[in-house]
Amino acid sequence: MEIGVLGAVRAQSGPGAPVALGGPRQRALLARLVVAQRRVVPVPVLIESLWPEPPADAVGTVRTFVAALRRALEPDRVPRTPPRLLVTDGPGYALRLPDAAVDAWRFADVVDTLGDAPPARVAGTLTEALGWWRGPAYAEAGQAPWAVAPRTRLTELRLHAIERLAEARIALGETDSAAAELDAHVLEHPWREEGWRLLALALYRSGRQADALGTVRRARAVLRDRLGIDPGPRLARLEREMLNQAEHLDPADGAARVWADATAAYAGTVSDRTRLTSTVGLLRDLAVTGGHGLEAAQRHRSDAVAAAEELGDPELTARVIGAYDVPALWPRADDPPRARALVRAAERTLAALPAAPALRCRLLATIAVESRGADATPRAAHAAREAERLARELGDAALLAHALNGRYMQSFTRTGRAPERAELGTELLALADRNGLVRPAVLGHLVRLQSACALDDLDTADRHATAVDALATRHDIPLVTVFTTWYRALRTARTEPFDRARAAYHRAAEPLPGSGMPGLTAGLLPLALAALHLQHDRPIDDTDHGPAQPWLHPLLLAESGDHRAARTALRTLPPPPPDPHAEALWCAVARAALLSSDPATIIRAHAALTPAATEIAGAAGGLLTAGPVATHLAELDRAG
Secondary structure, three states: OEEEOEOOOEEEOOOOOEOOOOOHHHHHHHHHHHHHOOOOEEHHHHHHHHOOOOOOOHHHHHHHHHHHHHHHHOOOOOOOOOOOOEEEEOOEEEEOOOHHHEHHHHHHHHHHHOOOOOHHHHHHHHHHHHOOOOOOEOHHHOOOHHHHHHHHHHHHHHHHHHHHHHHHHHHOOOHHHHHHHHHHHHHHOOOOHHHHHHHHHHHHHOOOHHHHHHHHHHHHHHHHHHHOOOOOHHHHHHHHHHHOOOHHHOOOOHHHHHHHHHHHHHHOOHHHHHHHHHHHHHHHHHHOOOHHHHHHHHHHHHHHHHHHHHOOOHHHHHHHHHOOOOOOOOOOOOOHHHHHHHHHHHHHHHHHOOOOHHHHHHHHHHHHHHOOHHHOOHHHHHHHHHHHHHHHHHOOHHHHHHHHHHHHHOOOOOOOOHHHHHHHHHHHHHHHHHHOOHHHHHHHHHHHHHHHHHOOOHHHHHHHHHHHHHHHHHHOOHHHHHHHHHHHHHHHHHHOOHHHHHHHHHHHHOOHHHOOOHHHHOOHHHHHHHHHHHHOOOOOOOOOOHHHHHHHHHHHHHHOOOHHHHHHHHHOOOOOOOOOOHHHHHHHHHHHHHHHOOHHHHHHHHHHHHHHOOOEOOHHHOOOOOOEHHHHHHHHHHHO
16 A cells, blocks of 8 residues: 655555545545654544534544545455554554655655765666655645645755755766756745756856856845845855866766766777776776666667777777676666677677687677577577686686676576576675675675575575675665565565565565666566466456566456457467566466466476476566466366
8 A cells, every 4th residue: 555645645555556535634634644654643633633623523523534544545454353554542543554655754765865875876766756746745735734844844855856866967967957957946946055056067067157157146146136145155166166167077977977988088099998998897887876877887888889899909899898797687688789789799709809718708708698588599508608618717706707697697598497596696606705706796695595586495585685785785786776675575475465565566666767777677566466466366467567468468368258369379479588587477378378278388388387396486586476386387287
């Protein structure tokens, strides 16, 4: 259950599933409990909050409102069992929901805890969080005294978030878009001096020095005319620094600065060639921040490879391609055409490269890593094995970690390989420990987490999730927490009732849009929910399941009673992509075949799932589960 007060008061049990909350005073009661933030609100205080002049039976009316809200918020609660969400406590009532279930609580938590996060993470997180606003906070409460202070605090947090987001975008080089948004911001909130300062900085870094200086002077006039004050020291200092063209005002970091270094290397001199290779190393560092940083790094990496190829030096091109050894965990490309172009460039470079085992190893590992999911081929699997052989011969720990990453990417060509991946993760951890390698250590823990999920060893998965979170905090690698957040949703799905698991998946999905990993996030939530329905033997939702739609569509047809159409769809259906969700999709195909009585597909699904008989369907990625494969195989056996 999710409650929204950043706009009109509303509740929903899932995307597109609004909950009827009753009339204005009933919604106001819910909002008043949200303001209390899990504290008990005595009945007399609720009455005072709802009515300037209470009716004669105000106590009874409040109880009626509470009962109606309980029915709306917990429609499946068994009669005469205690409510879990809207509880009676002593003299009043309290709303007992986690922070993530109320948009205002969630927003405040996000803004308050960002701390010194890198710009890419700030941009992704705040873009998502600001999207939760649908209007003024507690809009329906008007000027009710109980709503004024919390609305003021949330509004101030929102304005701070807008300015923090603009600051992050300026640091990432997105100065034009930041300036456009800030221009509207200062027009609406002219007393916000920080808004004026950031607008002037964005204009200056966009090459619009005259406009930047004009902005400072406009701010001075507005502040004097409306508030009777002079600009503060930060805005005054920025004006002096712009007049002196201070060097530190130029972008010093972020994607724009990194790429400026790369484009400067295109001239082709020896020193510039070295600089081009090192710039890809900077992009590698930018990638692990996630969000805009990851997207910018991937985009500019392709441009750097193209620039290196234009110079006609295979060794330089090999270094540029191989320097981007960012650990990859998800065997589906974020941008398949770009990944294929990188593989083609690596193959061309391999063909032209003289004997250089270390560079050849990097190129082969790149082919293995980028040829993932639907693009996995026998050639990619061979490249993974060859890269590993070369790395072991060379005795290079970093090379071996990159090669093992390639082997991991090629380990989903059939089901049931979790034990093999567990051994691979163990080797990565040992390698990282012996050689002080941070990113291979993160990859090793995540691979072990995934394999433990597939083998239903949640205690082991817990230990590795904790280790990943500690490394992410210590070394500022926020991107990996996407995986540990989803693991904990999977854990809930394996150990808690259906409704709690469904809510956990929805909470895990919230930060996905800003993660910069569309190959992971596309359709993940609807697939996780479909897998949850399979696990609990419930019909799946008729919704868009993203990339998984072809393999879930026959089940939707079969559950609707159109068995003939389901059989037709099943008989032309290709195998699911070779990725961690393959077992879950095979289970959906199997269920469709059982419902529609399609013996050929029953045999086919049984053969595909048998190697994974001891595993948990869909859990090989540490993100979702459709329950034990053995349960689905037993259903197929009974039909046979």
